[in-house]
Amino acid sequence: MKKLLLLLLGIIVVLAVVIVVKTLTYPFAKIVTGEGQSKTYPISDTALIRFSGGIRIPTVSNVDYMQFNYTPFDTLEQYLTRTYPRIYEGMEHYVINKHGLVFHWKGKNTGLKPILFLAHQDVVPPGDFAGKDSAAVIFSPKDPPLPPITAIAQTWDYYPFSGNVVNGRIYGRGTLDMKSMLFSLLEAADNLLAQGYTPERDIYFAFGFDEEVGGTEGARKIAEDFKQKNISFDAVYDEGGIVSTKGSLPGINTAVALIGCAEKGFWSVKIKVKGLGGHSSMPPLQSAMGKAAVIMQRLENDQMKPMIIPTINQFFTEIGGSMGFASRMAIANQWLFKGMLIKQLTANHTTNALVRTTTALTQMKGSDASNVLAPVVDFVVNFRLLPGNTVEDVRKHVLAACQGFDVELENVREAREASRVSSTNSQGYKVMERTVKQYFPDAVVAPYLTIGGTDAYKYEMICDHVYRFLPVAINNFEQQSIHNNNEYISIENYSRMIKYFETMLSEYDKK
Numbered sequence: 381m382k383k384l385l386l387l388l389l390g391i392i393v394v395l396a397v398v399i400v401v402k403t404l405t406y407p408f409a410k411i412v413t414g415e416g417q418s419k420t421y422p423i424s425d426t427a428l429i430r431f432s433g434g435i436r437i438p439t440v441s442n443v444d445y446m447q448f449n450y451t452p453f454d455t456l457e458q459y460l461t462r463t464y465p466r467i468y469e470g471m472e473h474y475v476i477n478k479h480g481l482v483f484h485w486k487g488k489n490t491g492l493k494p495i496l497f498l499a500h501q502d503v504v505p506p507g508d509f510a511g512k513d514s515a516a517v518i519f520s521p522k523d524p525p526l527p528p529i530t531a532i533a534q535t536w537d538y539y540p541f542s543g544n545v546v547n548g549r550i551y552g553r554g555t556l557d558m559k560s561m562l563f564s565l566l567e568a569a570d571n572l573l574a575q576g577y578t579p580e581r582d583i584y585f586a587f588g589f590d591e592e593v594g595g596t597e598g599a600r601k602i603a604e605d606f607k608q609k610n611i612s613f614d615a616v617y618d619e620g621g622i623v624s625t626k627g628s629l630p631g632i633n634t635a636v637a638l639i640g641c642a643e644k645g646f647w648s649v650k651i652k653v654k655g656l657g658g659h660s661s662m663p664p665l666q667s668a669m670g671k672a673a674v675i676m677q678r679l680e681n682d683q684m685k686p687m688i689i690p691t692i693n694q695f696f697t698e699i700g701g702s703m704g705f706a707s708r709m710a711i712a713n714q715w716l717f718k719g720m721l722i723k724q725l726t727a728n729h730t731t732n733a734l735v736r737t738t739t740a741l742t743q744m745k746g747s748d749a750s751n752v753l754a755p756v757v758d759f760v761v762n763f764r765l766l767p768g769n770t771v772e773d774v775r776k777h778v779l780a781a782c783q784g785f786d787v788e789l790e791n792v793r794e795a796r797e798a799s800r801v802s803s804t805n806s807q808g809y810k811v812m813e814r815t816v817k818q819y820f821p822d823a824v825v826a827p828y829l830t831i832g833g834t835d836a837y838k839y840e841m842i843c844d845h846v847y848r849f850l851p852v853a854i855n856n857f858e859q860q861s862i863h864n865n866n867e868y869i870s871i872e873n874y875s876r877m878i879k880y881f882e883t884m885l886s887e888y889d890k891k
């Protein structure tokens with residue numbers, strides 16, 4: 381008995397030593413925070429006015445292509461032609477499917493694969509801006525800057541298509557998502573052209589016009605055109621990640637530059653549940669709605685299995701150094717603590733989305749009257765697919781949840797598989813990592829999984845290295861202003877974006 385106890389004790393001691401050693405020797409990246417603050421970069425009034433003018437053009441896309449108003453897109457194209465004459469002179473440019481804008485900057489070395497920068501011209505509707513419908517233009521870039529917001533704005537401070545430049549900010553729909561990228565790319569190229577610069581390899585810009593409603597007419601057609609012309613890219617850069625300022629990510633004590641190396645898939649399915657309809661005075665023992673409720677509960681209670689994909693493991697390796705010992709121990713000893721780690725990650729809705737295909741019940745419809753039983757009840761579930769799960773996997777999962785009931789499934793929108801995972805060892809990633817470190821010295825650079833949808837995946841057919849990152853440092857509340865009230869970008873962020881792209885455009889082949 382004593383021997384057994386001793387043996388047990390021995391095992392525990394060995395286990396503890398192994399766990400601690402594994403934790404201490406795990407290759408967590410060194411955290412270099414606070415090593416020099418981000419610099420403020422000067423910006424010309426001209427650059428601000430050009431951007432602000434672009435915000436004033438209400439390029440709102442519409443899910444219903446019959447109702448799509450293309451006039452503002454014509455206006456924007458004319459505006460760009462007028463505002464950036466040097467770009468239109470120095471680069472080849474052409475239009476795909478009437479409003480997709482492509483620019484081609486010829487490089488010195490045609491033997492090298494070109495690189496591609498993306499942005500979308502369209503924005504989402506501005507939402508409620510009651511009382512702010514005056515388009516009065518304010519331009520006072522010298523105003524003292526306001527600190528970043530610390531709450532979600534209840535309303536717009538200014539008319540959403542005013543492009544007002546005030547208190548160190550540029551206001552309006554699209555300032556973050558993502559006319560800032562479109563205009564800062566053009567500013568950066570314009571500055572380089574003014575210096576007589578010619579890039580080493582060919583550079584392309586491609587600006588779609590319907591990203592917010594699926595991108596099937598813009599980005600998809602542009603990508604198909606490249607494919608048809610046999611043009612493939614060494615790297616593609618789009619939006620999708622940001623620099624999350626210190627304190628914005630729970631449990632992580634540093635700013636983090638989140639580089640989207642993969643993107644979740646999308647499947648919205650309508651589940652039609654059949655039952656007995658008619659008058660509600662003699663109802664069946666289980667109504668169609670009751671059946672639907674059972675299925676919904678099954679779907680929420682028994683979701684797709686969580687897993688830690690390589691991108692997320694790499695993310696942990698990069699940022700683990702800023703976490704507490706317990707978290708580091710769990711990450712370093714997944715052979716033992718994986719279950720615990722996953723349990724912890726799935727307990728929080730933000731981290732849950734990183735480790736599994738999420739299930740969101742979004743719409744439901746019964747009968748039109750309070751005393752009528754619907755013969756068919758339908759509800760919609762939106763799944764966001766983790767790389768590793770396919771739409772077919774999820775379909776099987778749904779059918780299993782519907783077992784015992786008479787149902788029919790219908791796609792609400794075109795389903796999209798999760799993207800491929802782009803490597804962090806490519807030149808495209810390395811250049812980006814180096815440039816991000818240069819402009820955001822207080823941030824840790826880490827690969828990440830983009831949760832929302834972007835145009836980027838459409839370019840997978842012509843590029844293996846697709847990265848999603850908008851070079852702005854913003855907190856949680858600024859992130860939430862995207863698609864919400866009072867969207868703004870600080871002048872500090874916008875001016876740094878221009879410098880960032882100057883470096884990306886001119887130093888891709890720097891050794």
Ligand SMILES: [Zn+2]
Pocket residue numbers: 500557558591619
């Ligand atoms: Zn966007």
